[in-house]
Amino acid sequence: MGTAAHGADPPRTLPALLLRHAVTRPEAVALRHKVRGRWVETTWSGYARRVAAVAASLRALGVGPGDRVAVHAENRPEWVIADLAAQGIGAQTVGIYPTSPAKEVEYLLQHSGASVLVAEDEEQLDKALEVRAGLPRLEHLVVIDPTGLRDMTGIQTFDELESSDGDVAAYAASVEALDPRSTAVIVYTSGTTGPPKGSMISHHNLMVSGEAFNDWFGTGPRDEILSYLPLCHIAERLMSVVLALMSGCVVNFGEGGPTFATDLRDVQPTVFLGVPRVWEKMLASVEVRMGDATRLKRTVYRIASARSRAIARRRMDGAVTPWDRVVAGLCDVLVLAALRNKLGLARVRVAMSGAAPVAPQVLEFFWSIGVPVREGYGQTECSGPCTLTPMDDVRLGTVGVALPGVELRIAEDGEVLIRWEGVFRGYLDDPDATAAAVDPDGWLHTGDVGELDGDGHLKITDRKKDIIITAGGKNISPSEIENRLKVSQHIREAVVIGDGRKYLVALIGIEGDTVGDWASRRGIAYTTYADLSGKPEVVELVQGVVNEVNTEFAQVETIKKFRLMTKELDHEDGELTATQKVKRVSLARILAADIEAMYAGGAS
Numbered sequence: 001m002g003t004a005a006h007g008a009d010p011p012r013t014l015p016a017l018l019l020r021h022a023v024t025r026p027e028a029v030a031l032r033h034k035v036r037g038r039w040v041e042t043t044w045s046g047y048a049r050r051v052a053a054v055a056a057s058l059r060a061l062g063v064g065p066g067d068r069v070a071v072h073a074e075n076r077p078e079w080v081i082a083d084l085a086a087q088g089i090g091a092q093t094v095g096i097y098p099t100s101p102a103k104e105v106e107y108l109l110q111h112s113g114a115s116v117l118v119a120e121d122e123e124q125l126d127k128a129l130e131v132r133a134g135l136p137r138l139e140h141l142v143v144i145d146p147t148g149l150r151d152m153t154g155i156q157t158f159d160e161l162e163s164s165d166g167d168v169a170a171y172a173a174s175v176e177a178l179d180p181r182s183t184a185v186i187v188y189t190s191g192t193t194g195p196p197k198g199s200m201i202s203h204h205n206l207m208v209s210g211e212a213f214n215d216w217f218g219t220g221p222r223d224e225i226l227s228y229l230p231l232c233h234i235a236e237r238l239m240s241v242v243l244a245l246m247s248g249c250v251v252n253f254g255e256g257g258p259t260f261a262t263d264l265r266d267v268q269p270t271v272f273l274g275v276p277r278v279w280e281k282m283l284a285s286v287e288v289r290m291g292d293a294t295r296l297k298r299t300v301y302r303i304a305s306a307r308s309r310a311i312a313r314r315r316m317d318g319a320v321t322p323w324d325r326v327v328a329g330l331c332d333v334l335v336l337a338a339l340r341n342k343l344g345l346a347r348v349r350v351a352m353s354g355a356a357p358v359a360p361q362v363l364e365f366f367w368s369i370g371v372p373v374r375e376g377y378g379q380t381e382c383s384g385p386c387t388l389t390p391m392d393d394v395r396l397g398t399v400g401v402a403l404p405g406v407e408l409r410i411a412e413d414g415e416v417l418i419r420w421e422g423v424f425r426g427y428l429d430d431p432d433a434t435a436a437a438v439d440p441d442g443w444l445h446t447g448d449v450g451e452l453d454g455d456g457h458l459k460i461t462d463r464k465k466d467i468i469i470t471a472g473g474k475n476i477s478p479s480e481i482e483n484r485l486k487v488s489q490h491i492r493e494a495v496v497i498g499d500g501r502k503y504l505v506a507l508i509g510i511e512g513d514t515v516g517d518w519a520s521r522r523g524i525a526y527t528t529y530a531d532l533s534g535k536p537e538v539v540e541l542v543q544g545v546v547n548e549v550n551t552e553f554a555q556v557e558t559i560k561k562f563r564l565m566t567k568e569l570d571h572e573d574g575e576l577t578a579t580q581k582v583k584r585v586s587l588a589r590i591l592a593a594d595i596e597a598m599y600a601g602g603a604s
Helices: 014-024 044-060 077-088 102-112 122-134 158-162 168-176 203-217 234-247 257-267 276-292 295-316 322-343 360-368 431-437 478-485 512-521 529-533 536-550 584-590 592-599
Strands: 029-035 038-043 068-072 092-096 116-119 140-143 155-157 183-188 198-202 224-227 250-253 271-274 350-353 373-379 384-388 407-410 415-419 444-452 458-463 491-497 504-510 559-564
Touching (some): 014 077, 014 203, 029 077, 038 044, 044 168, 077 158, 116 122, 183 234, 276 360, 504 592, 512 529, 536 559
Parallel strands (some): 068 116, 092 183, 271 350, 504 559
Antiparallel strands (some): 183 198, 407 415
């Protein structure tokens, strides 16, 4: 099978790590997949055999070193199998978000020059077929679930790829020949201000990022992960592929979408990564559930929550007393253990928030219920997180300290600079953008503005391009205000506007479920999201949140007027990126009339 598989030499790529596990732990569970309510297991040896078979089929299709294989699917075993099969033969994997519309699919396939597309089902395949005339380099289409497809002309199934006679030994030989410094994957940026750029990340980049992450958290074979964030994003790739192979832990693939909460309760992962939206949604669900509880339960919860929050603050400061431990234990037995179990976080020992800033109040809540969520910071261009919050030195509002091997520096204009072995190889076919991102000394210019305190804790204040400069010359960070607004269970989106203006205004999107529940309790009838947003009582509800948040900021940073959006923002409508980040420029153009109306007549 080769030295990489047998461990004579340390594995230098992810496929080599897979082969090592297949030899040393062949019958241990590597993957679980929920199919129609039943969990199906794949062992490490079975994982390697499936990857080797798909690798052989890709070679038979003419895929070789430097070629690109695109995967357009939800999280499932076939995604990571295709990924490692392509990497193992020297090809490069390109992930496409399941929510991407046909035009975006066309751009990503055309720009990457992918010769093979692995699509999940008829819906995703149709997007490629719609634009295939403009994709001369796309030679092969593969579908994972062919249900509903009537015409299979020129289309293969993933089962056919897996039925290849390819063996693990042949795959191992190609893995040994890999150059660790060559590109393993191409991860496209979210494209908030323009077309997405293809970040070329090497085998070595992925390995050093995984090693740093694994060493920091001490993950191992007994840990379990739920794979649910998009796998084409570097954060989930790091969890479900890189960290899983580095530590040998089990990766669980649920049925996704509406079943996420059930999947989370089923798995009760020990390692869990959530983006701010996930943590905010969990917090909102708890508050709604408590609103439906009996008076006794609400009272017990409020008392336990208040006590636990106070203890959590002291724990972060390293000032917990013996009496605090007694009270915390009692709160846990009476309320918090059951709450964690209900959320699916009963076994979590490593909890992280990343990909975007999260309000400190949200983190404080989870610490108070016994889920110590730690923030991290990183980018696609540095292969994942570069900073993490240490357990023994938590400072809310910061994103932690540099991982071992990572250098951090703040430029004269406040931009955060990063230098380490995880910095990417550059942007595909874009030398100018690459030169702008990485200077001759190897420093990655992140585009984020931040501060470093005397102990090395990093605070991100905003994106350089998002900083608002008012007509009076005041520099304002909109994300801090937006995140504080989104702490409310009633607000889903908040976009602060005011560049070149005399005062700040905001476009606000309500949280449909929680506001709908609030309205129903008060007998307020409504039909649609737009109807609900237009109710005077709802406007008054949001005004209360805005007023409260305004008390926490300087006068120049307060929101003078706001408008409630009449629809939920959507990726396909060009209002959000695939990673659910607001496209500020696009949204400002779409809602220009609303913005101008807020500035007509001056501040209220």
